[in-house]
Structure formats: C-alpha cells, structure tokens
Amino acid sequence: MILGVIADDFTGATDVASMLVRAGMRTVQVLGVPEGELPRADAVVVALKSRTIAPLEAVALSLRSCEALRRAGARQIYFKYCSTFDSTPQGNIGPVTDALMQALSADFTIACPAFPENGRTVYQGHLFVGSQPLSESGMREHPLTPMTDANLVRVLQAQTSRSVGLLPWPVVHRGAEAVREALHALRLQGRQIAMADALDNQDLLTLGEACADLPLVTAGSGVALGLPPAYVRRGWLQPDAAAASLAPVHGSAAVVSGSCSVATHAQVRHWIDSGGQAVQLDPLALHDGRQGANALLDEACTALANGPVLVYATATPARVAEVQQVLGVEGASALTEAALARVARGLVDAGVRRLVVAGGETSGAVVQALGIRRLCIGPSICPGVPWTEARLPGDGAVMHLALKSGNFGSTAFFREALTMNGAAA
C-alpha cells in the first residue's frame, strides 16, 4: 500500500477514492475503523463518520485507523476532510490533525481543502465556493457545521495547538521546488501547518509533488489528484487504466436525500419538477407521530413499481431551524438520519440495487444500516461522486451505491446518475 486515507465522512471518502482511481491507483474503501486484514490495493480509504462527533472520539477513531493503515504498510497518511472545511469551533479538523502528527512523528504538514473542479478554491488562505467566500455561501446555514469565516488560517488556528501559516498562491504557482523552499522557511519560523492556496489542477499537481514525501497530508480530495503522479515519478506506483471499472447490476433504483445543502435543494426540486416520484419525510411529523418510517417506506415501495422514487427530508434553512428548535440540532439529525436509513434498508430489501444517497452524514447512516463494510470504486458521475459497488451481508447480492456530498452535482444529478451507462446500466 502506498497511501492510507482517513476520511471524516462517507461521501468524502468516496470522493477522495474516486480521485485516486481516476489517476490509476487501485483503491478500496473500508467503512469504519478497519478490523482484521486490509485488502491489497495501492490505496485504502477508511471512511469514518467523525466530522461532527466529540473531538476526543474523532481522535480515537482516526488514530486506530492510522495504526491499521501503517501496519498494512502505508507509506503516507492522508487526512481527508470536506472541500468546504466543514467543522465546528471545537474541530474536528484541528484535533485530528494534531493527533495524527504526533502519532506519525510529523513535525510539519499542509492543509488544503481546494477542489477547483468543483469550484472550491483557496486564495490567501480564504476559501471560495464558486465566486463567493465560504462565509457568504450556503455553508453559512449548514445544519451541523455552519461556516461563518472564510479565513481558514484563522479557522484552523482556533482548533489546533500547533502554529498555522500560509503557503500563498504566487509561491504555489512557481512550482514544487518553490513550495518546498517556502515550507522549509515556514518550518524555520516555527509553523507546523501550512494552509496552502490552490486555484486549479496545476496547483494541486504542484502540491502533490512537493508533499509526496511528508508522512502526513491533510486536505480535501483535490490534493489526491496531485499525489499519484508524484508516486509514479518516485517509482512507487504503476498506474492501472482499468482501476475504475464495475460490472452492471440489475434491479430497481431509488434516491434517498437527507442533505439540506443548496445544490441538493436544486436537485430535489429538479427531480420533482421534471415528474419524478417523491415521498417527503417531515422530521416534526415523524416526532409527533403524524408520520412513521414504515408508512413512508410502504409509500416508496408502492411507487417503485412505476420507476425510481426519491425519499427526501431536504428542507429550507428556515424549516431546518424550526425543526432544530423543537428537537435540538443533534436530535433533529439523529431522528432524520435514522428514519432515512430505515427507509433505505427497506428499499434494498424490496429489490433496489442502484441507490443514490445525498448527504454525507445521511450516507454514513444508510451504509451502516445496510451493513456494508467495503466499497469498490467505479466511474465518476460528476467530479467527486463515483458509482461504487458493494456486497450486501447475508445473501451477498451486489448493488451499486452513489454517495453524494451535499454540495456536489448539477441540478439534474439524480437523473444523470440513474441513467448513466456502464456501471449503472
């Protein structure tokens, strides 16, 4: 194994895995802290659900994963977080970075959530989502990790005891040697983490080359584009052109959406407006017994006879705030995730074999409910979202899953995913 990745949520894990596969690395994704033998692959991605749990717990899970990856021979560890740097004021990006640096005896690392293909760029340490600073984007109103400051040097510094410096774009633009020199200079100034600017894929390639020898890299999925070519240059990796192929599956199709992100909103709207069948879950109705997960499932299963169905809790920020006022932030999420996971489980029991899930936390809940432990990564539907193949526990049936992070995908994403040829045929 060359690269061991620890991802702080499930969709983030498939996102980074699809980057590695695209660059020819044979990649397997393991769900939860690895137990027993790890699969043989160029890269193993451990998908945790540690973004919004208590920092101590996130640290413990990440350290156990790091240990398993290192035991299996990983040359480099990559801590993957969201391209919108999703975190609470307590973490968990800072605390997990601190713990991994200590475990790996790493005196220096970088931080870089940039993913230019998806409109996430970092300039002077400030994160932009498209043309908007992070703090003016939809992330301002995220149900669990509202991001109200675009200055990531400041955001990260508030979460870590280590000193955070800036690797500015003019240096990145000058290439890998200039970056190495600048990182050395930052080290001499007493910095231990460099927030790296990146505006396009060339910048990611530069960062990959300059950072391939660091014991630890922390980043969104973008930097994963730059590392494989650096491994090839070092003679560690022989790229495999067939790394992203999956056999087709047959069965019905469904979408489960618990994401309230702006992009998912537009996708749910587009699905409904273009005549798609949809069943809406209302957390407050669920709470006071006007709705039940089993009744929602029955409704969705009936709809399946006529084609794909969407089951969604996706709601506006105002509606989410109302729900959270009654149920609390964690209560609202837990109730909604549990109900959507129950519905997803029931849909798969009813023969769904192609399932799209929207939302990072929601994907984690669904995959756990399905008892899936391993995903093989297939072709991309859009940047950051691949089709994946999983074997169901019990009868060992094969199904395809697409786990979509909230803000990814075009408005027609659900339909694009379900009509994609090849893996989804």
Ligand code: ADP
């Ligand atoms: P994203 O990838 O967009 O961040 P997540 O699934 O990670 O999506 O997070 C969205 C969270 O919001 C989940 O915990 C989900 O259960 C919760 N949620 C979804 N719909 C509602 C709603 N109508 N009211 C309150 N919370 C909701």
